[in-house]
Amino acid sequence: MTVLVPIVQPAALPVLRPAAAEALNVTPEQLLQRWLVGLSPSTIRSYRRGLHAFTAWALHGAVEPVAAVRLLCGLDAGRAGELVRAWRDTIAAAGKASATVASYCTAVSSVLAACRRAGIVNWTLEGVAPRVEPRQDRSGPRRGDVERLFGVVDDRADAGDRYAVRDACLLRLLYVAALRRAEAAGVRLEDYMHTDNGPALMVKRKGRKERQPVLVSTSTAAAIDRWLSIRGADPGPMLQRIKGRSSTSGPLSGEAIRKIVAVWAHRAGLRAVVRPHGLRHAAASFVAQRASLAELMACGGWASLSAAKRYIDAHAVDRQKALSILEV
Numbered sequence: 001m002t003v004l005v006p007i008v009q010p011a012a013l014p015v016l017r018p019a020a021a022e023a024l025n026v027t028p029e030q031l032l033q034r035w036l037v038g039l040s041p042s043t044i045r046s047y048r049r050g051l052h053a054f055t056a057w058a059l060h061g062a063v064e065p066v067a068a069v070r071l072l073c074g075l076d077a078g079r080a081g082e083l084v085r086a087w088r089d090t091i092a093a094a095g096k097a098s099a100t101v102a103s104y105c106t107a108v109s110s111v112l113a114a115c116r117r118a119g120i121v122n123w124t125l126e127g128v129a130p131r132v133e134p135r136q137d138r139s140g141p142r143r144g145d146v147e148r149l150f151g152v153v154d155d156r157a158d159a160g161d162r163y164a165v166r167d168a169c170l171l172r173l174l175y176v177a178a179l180r181r182a183e184a185a186g187v188r189l190e191d192y193m194h195t196d197n198g199p200a201l202m203v204k205r206k207g208r209k210e211r212q213p214v215l216v217s218t219s220t221a222a223a224i225d226r227w228l229s230i231r232g233a234d235p236g237p238m239l240q241r242i243k244g245r246s247s248t249s250g251p252l253s254g255e256a257i258r259k260i261v262a263v264w265a266h267r268a269g270l271r272a273v274v275r276p277h278g279l280r281h282a283a284a285s286f287v288a289q290r291a292s293l294a295e296l297m298a299c300g301g302w303a304s305l306s307a308a309k310r311y312i313d314a315h316a317v318d319r320q321k322a323l324s325i326l327e328v
Contacts, residue, residue, distance in 0.1 A: 028069045028120065035114040040209060042182060050107030057087050072108070073115055077123035084108055084128050098132050105129040140282025145270050146175060152268040162230055162242055167260055169227040170239055170252075172220040174261070174279040178300050179214070180206060181254050181276040187238045189231075192224060199224075205301055214301065284308065 036044050051065035058068055072080045084105065092101050109125040116124050141149070153171060156164035173184040183203050191202040191211065199221035202211040216224070224238070231240060237251035252260075257276055265274035280300065287299045293308075302308040 028073065028115070029066050031114060031118055031120070032066050032069060032111060035111055040207065042206070046103050047107035047110065050104030051111065053091065053104055054084070054087055054108055057090065058083065069111060069115070072112060073121050077125070080112070080123075081125055081128060084125060088128060088130065092130065098130050102129040102132050140278035140280070140285065141265075141270060141272055141274050142282070143286055145268075145272070145274075146279070146282060149264060149268045149270065149274070150175075153264055157226070165230055166227050166239065166242060167264060169220075169223040170257065170260060171264070171279070172217075172223045173239075174257075174276050175283050176220045177201070177214065177216050178280050178283040179203065180280060181257050182206070184276075185237070185239060185252055185254055185257060189228070189233070189235055189238050192228075192238065203301075212301070 036047070039047065048065075051068065055063060055065045055068040058071060072083070075083070088101060088105050091104065092098070096104075105128045109128060112121065113124050115121050140146075150168070150171060153164050153168045157168045170184060173179045173187070174181070177184075179187075183205065186204045187201055193200055193202070195213070195215075198215055199218075200213050200215045203214045204210075205212050205214075228238075231238070239252045239257075241250050241252060241256070243249040254276075261274055261276050261279065265272075284296060284300050288296050291299075293305065297303075297305070297308050300308060
């Protein structure tokens with residue numbers, strides 16, 4: 001008996017719209033662009049430097065980083081790993097700080113991870129970034145030096161110095177609010193508000209895409225209000241350059257903030273070099289000696305203990321006390 005098997009016609013494939021078709025035919029150029037869009041501005045700058053550095057080392061001529069991405073995607077995991085490690089060792093031997101080398105390697109590994117997720121390669125790079133080692137002393141000034149610094153700035157502000165009024169606000173954001181330099185520079189006028197818990201700023205924290213509410217102290221709020229009476233109510237960055245005698249123009253850059261801190265430290269007669277991040281470090285160290293772990297982490301906005309511990313100074317007196325306890 002013959003069994004007739006009906007012929008099943010394959011279902012017609014749906015017709016994709018242009019945007020959907022483009023998404024399925026992703027190219028390394030498109031992938032690189034999409035990958036960068038999902039990062040924070042500071043991370044984009046750091047990763048761009050890393051990709052450009054690798055491209056300049058690996059390829060002849062002035063070519064874009066996408067050419068290096070194509071090169072790595074055309075290799076297997078072993079050969080790509082050897083290539084990136086050779087580059088890593090070269091820039092480390094040239095004197096780049098371990099943190100910089102790690103950031104550069106992470107940029108390459110991250111874009112290749114995006115390539116794997118898109119199905120362009122079936123592997124990822126692992127273990128290419130070096131261990132980050134501290135290269136410079138980031139410890140901040142002692143409490144006495146901080147009080148001396150603030151005293152000089154506040155005295156000049158009380159005397160009517162418009163620069164001092166602004167800088168007293170800046171220094172309190174860096175020390176009392178324990179903000180990073182980029183966080184302080186990024187605060188906008190509309191980010192300042194009064195909440196049920198007290199005055200606060202909406203701050204773009206490191207590694208976060210959205211602004212986070214950060215409470216500020218009474219003295220910091222007073223310094224902000226005093227500066228705003230000079231700055232005016234125009235929207236935009238809260239900390240601005242002072243132009244002439246009666247106006248402001250443009251935001252303070254990170255480099256400008258570094259110079260402002262150094263100038264006031266010199267005027268206060270401080271011997272040690274004082275940096276913006278040093279003030280944040282000093283704040284964390286001072287809180288760590290007098291408050292709980294939860295209060296320390298809240299001070300700097302850290303999500304983990306390991307991140308907070310980097311900013312705790314190892315005082316010689318603490319070491320001596322520990323040794324006296326362990327003495328046999």
